[in-house]
Amino acid sequence: MSAQLRVDIVACDGVGICAHLAPDVVRVDSWGFPILPAAPLSGAQERQARAAVTGCPRKALFLAK
Amino acid sequence: MSASLRILPDADAAGPALLDRPLHYFGAGGAITEVASDSLRDHRLRFGSRPLLGGDELIDALAEAGLTGRGGAHLPSVIKWRAVRSAAHADGAVVVANGAESEPDSRKDAALLEFRPHLVLDGLVAAATALDAREAVVWLHESASTTRAAISRALAERTDPVPVRIAVGPDRYLTGESSAIVRALSGGPALPAFRTKPSAIAGVAGRPTLVQNVETLARVALVARGFVPETTLITVVVGDARVVVEAPVSADLHDVVGRVSGLTPGAVLLGGYGGQWCAWSDVAGARLAEDDLRARGLSLGAGVVSVLPPGECGLARTSSLIAYLAEQGARQCGPCRFGLPAVADSLALLVRGGRRSRHERERLATFLSEIRGRGACGHPDGAVRMVASALSVFAGDVAAHRRGGCLMRWEPVR
Amino acid sequence: MSTVSPTRPVRTGVAVAVSGAVTGGFAGLVYTQVRGDRMAPWILGRATGVVAYLLLVALVLFGITLSHPNRALRGRSATTRMRTHVTLAVLTLAAVALHVVVLATDRYAGVGWAGALLPMNATYRPVGVTFGVLGTWLGLLAGLSAGAAGRLPARVWFPVHRVAALSFVLVLVHGLVTGWDTNLLLGMYVGTGLLVTGFAASRYAARGRR
Numbered sequence: 001m002s003a004q005l006r007v008d009i010v011a012c013d014g015v016g017i018c019a020h021l022a023p024d025v026v027r028v029d030s031w032g033f034p035i036l037p038a039a040p041l042s043g044a045q046e047r048q049a050r051a052a053v054t055g056c057p058r059k060a061l062f063l064a065k
Numbered sequence: 066m067s068a069s070l071r072i073l074p075d076a077d078a079a080g081p082a083l084l085d086r087p088l089h090y091f092g093a094g095g096a097i098t099e100v101a102s103d104s105l106r107d108h109r110l111r112f113g114s115r116p117l118l119g120g121d122e123l124i125d126a127l128a129e130a131g132l133t134g135r136g137g138a139h140l141p142s143v144i145k146w147r148a149v150r151s152a153a154h155a156d157g158a159v160v161v162a163n164g165a166e167s168e169p170d171s172r173k174d175a176a177l178l179e180f181r182p183h184l185v186l187d188g189l190v191a192a193a194t195a196l197d198a199r200e201a202v203v204w205l206h207e208s209a210s211t212t213r214a215a216i217s218r219a220l221a222e223r224t225d226p227v228p229v230r231i232a233v234g235p236d237r238y239l240t241g242e243s244s245a246i247v248r249a250l251s252g253g254p255a256l257p258a259f260r261t262k263p264s265a266i267a268g269v270a271g272r273p274t275l276v277q278n279v280e281t282l283a284r285v286a287l288v289a290r291g292f293v294p295e296t297t298l299i300t301v302v303v304g305d306a307r308v309v310v311e312a313p314v315s316a317d318l319h320d321v322v323g324r325v326s327g328l329t330p331g332a333v334l335l336g337g338y339g340g341q342w343c344a345w346s347d348v349a350g351a352r353l354a355e356d357d358l359r360a361r362g363l364s365l366g367a368g369v370v371s372v373l374p375p376g377e378c379g380l381a382r383t384s385s386l387i388a389y390l391a392e393q394g395a396r397q398c399g400p401c402r403f404g405l406p407a408v409a410d411s412l413a414l415l416v417r418g419g420r421r422s423r424h425e426r427e428r429l430a431t432f433l434s435e436i437r438g439r440g441a442c443g444h445p446d447g448a449v450r451m452v453a454s455a456l457s458v459f460a461g462d463v464a465a466h467r468r469g470g471c472l473m474r475w476e477p478v479r
Numbered sequence: 480m481s482t483v484s485p486t487r488p489v490r491t492g493v494a495v496a497v498s499g500a501v502t503g504g505f506a507g508l509v510y511t512q513v514r515g516d517r518m519a520p521w522i523l524g525r526a527t528g529v530v531a532y533l534l535l536v537a538l539v540l541f542g543i544t545l546s547h548p549n550r551a552l553r554g555r556s557a558t559t560r561m562r563t564h565v566t567l568a569v570l571t572l573a574a575v576a577l578h579v580v581v582l583a584t585d586r587y588a589g590v591g592w593a594g595a596l597l598p599m600n601a602t603y604r605p606v607g608v609t610f611g612v613l614g615t616w617l618g619l620l621a622g623l624s625a626g627a628a629g630r631l632p633a634r635v636w637f638p639v640h641r642v643a644a645l646s647f648v649l650v651l652v653h654g655l656v657t658g659w660d661t662n663l664l665l666g667m668y669v670g671t672g673l674l675v676t677g678f679a680a681s682r683y684a685a686r687g688r689r
Contacts, residue, residue, distance in 0.1 A: 009398040016557025021629045029435040031403035032557040051629030057637045
């Protein structure tokens with residue numbers, strides 16, 4: 001299952017819950033916005049990513065194949 | 066700057082030149098003193114009577130001529146045309162002549178719209194009929210009153226099979242961005258859209274939309290008459306002056322820019338505020354042709370060449386450019402809204418120099434790498450590219466500023 | 480990206496052990512000092528209440544900055560912000576728990592366990608205490624909803640989390656009714672109440688987009 005975590009950067013408000021829920025996937029830039037890996041996620045990373053997608057208060061994250 | 070510059074080809078196959086002579090504009094937003102628009106009669110005398118090619122024939126001719134757009138990607142125009150053609154819609158397509166020359170220093174579109182309105186309109190109407198469009202729009206900045214008057218006068222002289230109207234957008238940098246145009250014409254704000262479907266398929270009000278630069282449409286009109294255009298329009302910027310020059314694509318960049326500007330630049334900014342700085346020696350031997358420049362990792366973009374005279378500080382100039390770009394962002398996404406002002410502030414600190422700025426070079430590099438590729442549209446990427454190229458080309462100056470000085474007499478770093 | 484280093488659980492364990500020991504030490508010391516003193520539990524109950532309230536104010540203010548439009552308030556690192564918010568929540572919970580335990584076990588307070596945990600069950604100022612009871616349960620709900628952020632979709636947990644606002648109001652009223660016996664305390668409640676309300680208003684007023 002090769003999924004990629006992506007962000008709708010216009011909807012994102014830089015709150016940072018994704019970085020808290022998916023510390024092994026999400027890195028945060030100098031202004032609080034997520035820097036996401038281009039590579040497909042491993043199993044453990046995908047679990048964290050799903051939590052981040054679910055937890056985002058702006059619904060800005062999504063998983064793409 | 067010489068007004069009697071003869072740098073145009075004599076070949077007949079290329080067709081008549083777009084402009085008689087280099088056009089001199091002065092000052093930001095300054096208009097040329099006397100606008101001599103071609104009337105319909107002048108137009109027919111100059112370029113010949115109505116276009117011959119239409120429909121599929123025209124599209125094939127465009128493919129053969131290798132006509133490209135002048136937006137960021139310089140794609141072959143025929144790709145967009147074919148995409149619009151094959152996307153069927155009950156309400157027909159929309160074609161837009163993008164005359165919102167959002168590069169503040171560019172004047173070539175204004176020149177074409179003011180001096181050769183009928184040629185541009187011919188191209189627009191040819192596109193409309195070839196693509197089954199029921200609507201044609203000329204898109205301009207609000208404040209471009211001279212241009213608007215010229216187009217209105219020209220429209221009054223014509224009867225076209227497709228209704229052509231003028232639409233205006235705000236006087237901002239992003240008004241010329243194609244997704245912003247589509248959004249504005251669909252009733253929204255003139256800001257870039259973070260969209261999934263390209264506008265060729267679903268643009269204005271969901272209809273297939275072609276947004277084409279004014280210069281490209283002028284060349285479409287030439288191709289429709291059976292000519293194979295060989296020239297390109299560039300705006301050479303020196304200080305307050307902007308000179309629109311037409312030259313063959315095979316012309317030598319050093320030759321054209323050197324003669325028009327009347328000096329040997331220290332460095333040039335190619336492609337406008339979101340383009341790239343290069344040392345004058347870096348473009349020795351380069352031609353105006355996009356392929357040649359791309360092979361060197363450069364591009365003319367909207368055709369603006371900004372000259373940095375020897376003795377002017379490139380970092381200071383870059384600082385004011387990035388401040389402008391930061392202010393002109395759409396404020397729609399974080400990396401641009403917060404990142405570009407951070408870059409502007411950091412560069413300003415670097416220019417000011419002194420002890421406080423000793424870590425600024427590293428901070429700036431971090432910001433640039435964080436912003437690159439992460440905006441909702443291409444605006445932050447252009448800004449980052451411009452600043453990164455400045456830091457590379459003016460590296461010696463960066464070191465000098467950190468020590469509290471300035472090279473002033475610019476020298477290339479090897 | 481933070482990779483969990485092998486020393487992190489060890490460092491966390493040591494930190495917990497040390498803080499637990501220090502807290503336990505002080506608690507034991509206080510207990511030996513006040514055992515038998517009738518007024519001590521009462522004062523302790525009010526003291527823990529004030530501490531819990533102040534921590535709650537910090538927690539709510541910090542929570543508002545997380546999505547406040549004025550980004551200068553947010554500081555630099557998003558991970559640090561989130562961790563600080565969680566830490567404040569844990570500390571607030573601990574302080575409230577202490578407050579409840581002290582009052583519930585104080586024979587002379589007129590609250591008891593039933594009064595501390597259930598509405599309208601206290602003998603002393605039942606209405607005032609009830610505000611505190613409800614405020615605490617709602618606060619707990621706010622904390623749990625945030626804890627479930629990874630499992631519940633945001634459209635579910637985030638609105639539930641906002642019950643924290645109501646929780647704060649209830650706790651503030653509780654403080655004014657049962658916790659005010661000096662003008663200083665009154666000033667503190669009114670001042671912090673205005674501060675939190677004003678700050679929340681500034682966050683939601685600028686929401687042209689959100």
